[in-house]
Amino acid sequence: MLEEDEEEEDDSLPELPAADEYDEIVMRFAPNPNGPPTIGSARGIVVNDEYVREYDGRLVLRFDDTDAVNKPPQKEAYVWYEEDAEWLGAEVHETYRASDRLETYYEHGRALIKEEAAYVCDCPGDDFSEKKAAGEACPHRGRNVQENLEAWEAMHDDATDTVLRVKTDIEHKNPALRDWVAFRIVDVETHPHPLTGDEYRVWPMLDFQSAVDDHLLGTTHIIRGKDLRDSEGRQKYVYDAFGWDYPEVLHWGRISVEEYGTLSTSSLAEAIEAGEYEGWDDPRVPTVRALRRRGVQGDALRDALLELGVSESDIEFSMEHVYSANRALVDDSANRYFFVRNPVRVEVEDAPSVVARPPLHPDEDRGEREINVDDEIYLEADDIPDEGGRLRLKSLYNVEVVSRDGDVPVVRHIGDDLSLVREGDVSVVHWLSANDGESVEATLRTPSGDETGVVEAAARDEEGEVVQFERVGFARVETTEPFVAFFAHR
RNA sequence: GCUCCGCUGGUGUAGUCCGGCCAAUCAUAUUGCCCUCUCGAGGCAAUGACGGGGGUUCAAAUCCCCCGCGGAGCACCA
Numbered sequence: 001m002l003e004e005d006e007e008e009e010d011d012s013l014p015e016l017p018a019a020d021e022y023d024e025i026v027m028r029f030a031p032n033p034n035g036p037p038t039i040g041s042a043r044g045i046v047v048n049d050e051y052v053r054e055y056d057g058r059l060v061l062r063f064d065d066t067d068a069v070n071k072p073p074q075k076e077a078y079v080w081y082e083e084d085a086e087w088l089g090a091e092v093h094e095t096y097r098a099s100d101r102l103e104t105y106y107e108h109g110r111a112l113i114k115e116e117a118a119y120v121c122d123c124p125g126d127d128f129s130e131k132k133a134a135g136e137a138c139p140h141r142g143r144n145v146q147e148n149l150e151a152w153e154a155m156h157d158d159a160t161d162t163v164l165r166v167k168t169d170i171e172h173k174n175p176a177l178r179d180w181v182a183f184r185i186v187d188v189e190t191h192p193h194p195l196t197g198d199e200y201r202v203w204p205m206l207d208f209q210s211a212v213d214d215h216l217l218g219t220t221h222i223i224r225g226k227d228l229r230d231s232e233g234r235q236k237y238v239y240d241a242f243g244w245d246y247p248e249v250l251h252w253g254r255i256s257v258e259e260y261g262t263l264s265t266s267s268l269a270e271a272i273e274a275g276e277y278e279g280w281d282d283p284r285v286p287t288v289r290a291l292r293r294r295g296v297q298g299d300a301l302r303d304a305l306l307e308l309g310v311s312e313s314d315i316e317f318s319m320e321h322v323y324s325a326n327r328a329l330v331d332d333s334a335n336r337y338f339f340v341r342n343p344v345r346v347e348v349e350d351a352p353s354v355v356a357r358p359p360l361h362p363d364e365d366r367g368e369r370e371i372n373v374d375d376e377i378y379l380e381a382d383d384i385p386d387e388g389g390r391l392r393l394k395s396l397y398n399v400e401v402v403s404r405d406g407d408v409p410v411v412r413h414i415g416d417d418l419s420l421v422r423e424g425d426v427s428v429v430h431w432l433s434a435n436d437g438e439s440v441e442a443t444l445r446t447p448s449g450d451e452t453g454v455v456e457a458a459a460r461d462e463e464g465e466v467v468q469f470e471r472v473g474f475a476r477v478e479t480t481e482p483f484v485a486f487f488a489h490r
Numbered sequence: 491g492c493u494c495c496g497c498u499g500g501u502g503u504a505g506u507c508c509g510g511c512c513a514a515u516c517a518u519a520u521u522g523c524c525c526u527c528u529c530g531a532g533g534c535a536a537u538g539a540c541g542g543g544g545g546u547u548c549a550a551a552u553c554c555c556c557c558g559c560g561g562a563g564c565a566c567c568a
Contacts, residue, residue, distance in 0.1 A: 030568090031568085032567085032568050034568080064568065065568095066567095066568080067567055067568065069567085070565095070567045070568080071567055071568055121566095125565075125566060128566095129564090129565085132564080133491090133492085133564085161566080162566085163566050172493090173492075173493065174492075174493040174494075174563085174564075175491095175492055175493070175563090175564040176492090176493065176494090176563050176564040177493085177564085178564085180564095180565095181565080181566055183566090184566035185566075186566085203566095205565090205566075205567085205568090206567075206568050210568095225562090226494090226495065226496085226561075226562055226563090227561095227562055227563070227568095228562090228563085228568085229494065229495070229562065229563065230493080230494080230562090230563050230564075231563095233493095233494095251495080253495090253496070253561075253562090254561075254562085258501080265568095266567090266568095304502090304518095307502065307503065307516095307517075307518095308502065308503080309502090309503070309504095311496090311502095311503085312495065312496060313495090313496050313497065313560090313561090314496075314560075314561060314562095315501090315502070316501065316502085317501080317502075318500090318501050318502075318518075318519085320501075320502095320518060320519065321501080321502065321517080321518060321519095323518095324517085324518060324519090325518095327530075327531080328531090331530065331531055332531085334530090336528080336530090358527090362526075362527090362528080362530080362531075363526095363531070363532090392527065393527095394527055394528070395527065396527095418527060421527060427529095428527050428528065429528085430528070468528085468530065469528095470528045470529090470530080471528045471529055471530085472528090472529085473529090473530080474530080490529070490530075
């Protein structure tokens with residue numbers, strides 16, 4: 001017994017259609033592993049997973065890796081999907097690869113021929129398109145079962161430029177549904193499949209493979225992009241021929257991310273190949289692994305994506321939603337440090353030698369850092385006011401600018417009375433000690449490019465952790481020698 | 491050309507199926523104030539939307555029609 005009265009929690013997804021007609025809800029996420037999951041893939045993972053959780057069903061991860069020519073699968077990407085799904089908090093119950101299941105598709109291809117619901121077509125693609133547009137059958141459409149079976153076998157042997165078409169209605173009012181291709185021959189000599197090499201030369205097209213798998217693997221609900229809206233119409237011819245019931249289908253619109261534009265996995269792959277990015281986890285790239293590397297938490301991405309629901313309208317998604325959710329998640333745990341970008345070495349007149357003790361966290365009682373200061377410090381160029389201007393160096397003391405011309409600007413220590421800050425025009429800024437060993441050179445890698453500067457030596461204890469560089473933003477410490485951090489967001 | 495879909499503030503979303511409690515929810519964003527030794531966090535407040543036009547109705551974001559805008563498919567890609 002299944003309860004579909006999962007009383008809508010505040011931000012839960014809309015109910016699945018006809019959920020009560022199924023004993024168990026089975027959904028699938030079916031990517032082509034031609035690269036790692038992107039933000040768009042992540043949406044597919046978390047929404048399907050969320051539904052499966054709400055209905056206590058099963059989630060199938062199925063790799064639709066059937067085109068080694070145009071969208072070549074990447075061997076590592078299979079694992080990347082599993083890793084990223086886990087990081088997003090998704091529970092995958094079963095995993096399949098289409099490339100493992102060719103024999104199953106062949107069986108169904110043959111069965112379709114025997115049902116007289118498919119035929120082998122030798123027409124050049126362009127010729128067929130013309131006929132299709134005119135609603136005219138091609139000569140091959142009249143082949144009988146025996147002829148089709150022989151031609152089908154030939155496809156596996158040595159035939160070329162031959163396809164198996166599903167016999168629909170050549171005059172169907174929607175041209176997209178007219179006699180579509182179910183299988184084609186792939187040149188596996190020049191484009192071996194990463195998993196099966198050149199073992200199979202006949203490969204199913206998405207609509208056929210997906211149709212067969214959705215039925216065989218028990219899928220009850222499918223969520224797919226609007227761009228695949230005609231798939232249902234096409235696949236129903238297969239389902240009807242086999243006497244199967246079609247699953248429930250939801251469509252959602254295209255998602256484009258404001259900060260990244262509409263990068264497809266294929267074009268990303270090209271850009272990486274061309275050296276524009278350093279790899280799939282380059283901080284400028286919209287992949288799940290890049291976000292993880294920058295210190296974004298899986299739950300933050302998950303929650304932001306779940307908020308989008310399953311609307312059919314196209315979405316212009318803003319990373320601000322992710323960042324906001326992430327801030328809430330990491331603010332309490334991230335230790336604070338100073339990171340000075342574009343550092344300017346500044347001399348401090350009348351400087352006492354002191355040890356500054358800024359807290360590791362402003363609210364949580366987690367102890368403090370120690371910074372030894374003598375008479376030289378680093379400030380951010382943009383923070384230095386005009387001559388006569390004053391500054392509060394956070395957790396240190398107050399200074400006034402004596403001169404800012406010349407190679408080494410000079411400021412003067414003017415006490416450490418915190419009440420100065422209340423006076424108004426004095427800003428509190430971060431700084432670093434120029435003493436040996438107190439600061440180290442550092443790189444902050446951001447989506448808009450690298451920034452160099454110096455970071456507090458103590459931050460070297462935070463390898464792998466998310467920290468907040470005060471007045472700069474949250475970042476994840478990637479390596480400490482050299483010191484490199486990946487910027488997440490303010 | 492043929493099929494089909496969508497349209498609520500800057501962004502996302504609730505409400506649309508079953509018209510009234512919607513002078514429209516929540517979040518994000520922006521701005522201001524408070525608090526804070528961060529431009530973070532927290533508190534308070536403000537800003538800002540039913541694509542347009544007709545119609546039906548006592549009553550329309552919700553129903554009908556037309557228009558506009560945006561998107562998708564018509565691949566031997568997924």
